[in-house]
Amino acid sequence: MQKSIQKYFALFALPGLICFAIAFLIPMVMGVVLSFFKFSTVTDATFNGLENYRNIFIDKEFLSALWFTIRFTIVSVITINLGAFALAMLLTRDIKGTNLFRTVFFMPNLIGGIVLGWIWQVIINGILLRQGVTIVSDPKYGFWGLVVLMNWQNIGYMMVIYIAGIQNISHDLIEAAQIDGAGRWTMLRSVILPSIMPSITICSFLTLTNGFKLFDQNLALTAGAPGKQTEMLALNIFNTFYGRSGFEGVGQAKAVLFTILVAIIALSQLRLTRNKEVEA
Structure with missing residues (x-):
């Protein structure tokens, strides 16, 4: 039976390969x-x-967007993973209502980037207007606004992955570590972290790539203002x-x-x- 199915493997794979070629491979090559x-x-x-590639490296806006994106990604990767891991540790304890808290923390990930950017623009501007400024008055407001938005959206999702690893x-x-007298920090460093390295790999990969590819939130929150100083790479290309x-x-390059x-x-x-x- 298995051999007869294997004979038709190419036929079963063909629709997927055609869709992959049309939607991804051919546009990428073009x-x-x-x-x-x-x-x-x-x-x-x-x-x-x-010539297009030479123009990239004399484009100050692109270099500014590159540096802004690198700084943003470094900060967001660290803060998201630390926040997600801390929540995962808390919500894997025997506490009432953990399932409810997991659901609540995960829900922001279901909101679209444009809507999320607009929501946080209203929230942040509502706070900053008390000081007579807005999120686009200074690049630092836009930078930290994007960091807060990215954390709020992604911590819950990464938390779920860390919870799966901890469980x-x-x-x-x-029990063996506890019998040997391992304290809280020794347990964390020598038992928990090495055991959840696959979860750390996944979460680091997702937060890193999401940080570099961020577009919708950047467009909705600051649109690169002021003076394109908060413009990230994806928005710069667009x-x-x-x-x-x-x-x-040049944009294609x-x-x-x-x-x-x-x-x-x-x-x-x-x-x-x-x-x-x-x-590990």
């Missing part, structure tokens, strides 16, 4: 090719070699491609470079944390 052309539509493309820790291992006539090729950058960083993070898993 995007890479177009990054070497000057164009306004795909029918009037003119080859210009590496899978062997009770025998915990504004270049759709907002600057004659720069479509930025998108290709952005994809490579995110892939390198994400793969490096996966390799680092998986090595820690092996050591």
